[in-house]
């Protein structure tokens with residue numbers, strides 16, 4: 001379970017904790033990797049940049065420890081806030097540095113073959129925002145096609161959790177961001193309960209496959 005958020009009291013972390021608990025109930029053992037808490041540096045560096053002439057390159061100790069954690073997992077679940085219709089830099093940098101040449105790709109028998117991946121992205125957009133369909137499609141193309149399947153995963157899917165903000169946001173026809181009133185009280189409880197329920201459905205469906 002890979003969490004990419006800078007606050008441990010975030011909705012993202014809450015969603016990850018619930019997903020982990022759900023998977024534990026389904027019989028999984030969880031390795032929780034909170035990238036920010038563990039101090040992961042998402043910046044590419046010389047030690048971890050791929051050497052296209054040497055797929056056996058020995059990467060940094062930190063990256064090799066992360067590689068081992070992925071090898072040890074049957075299933076990888078990434079939980080993150082959607083930033084600019086993509087993953088936050090923290091998660092992107094983890095993929096850039098750790099899912100590296102000779103390990104995740106570049107072999108006739110990739111080491112991650114057969115693993116399964118669920119990407120749970122929390123998005124501020126409301127479910128009825130026309131931007132959501134395209135956002136989901138972009139995330140599937142980028143994360144499932146461009147990353148997971150490229151690295152030999154047998155299954156990858158994006159669970160997009162809209163309505164992650166307490167103040168609904170959408171663009172009007174002129175491109176102005178309209179930020180609505182914060183929902184409160186019972187309405188707020190219902191909004192978060194619905195998000196929890198949708199997240200649970202994604203996790204249950206994934207676990208059952």
Ligand SMILES: Cc1cc2nc3c(=O)[nH]c(=O)nc-3n(C[C@H](O)[C@H](O)[C@H](O)COP(=O)(O)O)c2cc1C
Pocket residue numbers: 005010011012013080081082083084085086122123124125164165
């Ligand atoms: C830099 C940044 C970029 C964002 N980009 C998007 C976006 O492209 N689409 C979207 O629906 N929400 C976007 N959001 C809203 C976040 O997805 C939302 O704040 C987050 O999922 C809420 O979860 P959290 O409370 O755990 O941070 C963005 C937020 C930030 C800070």
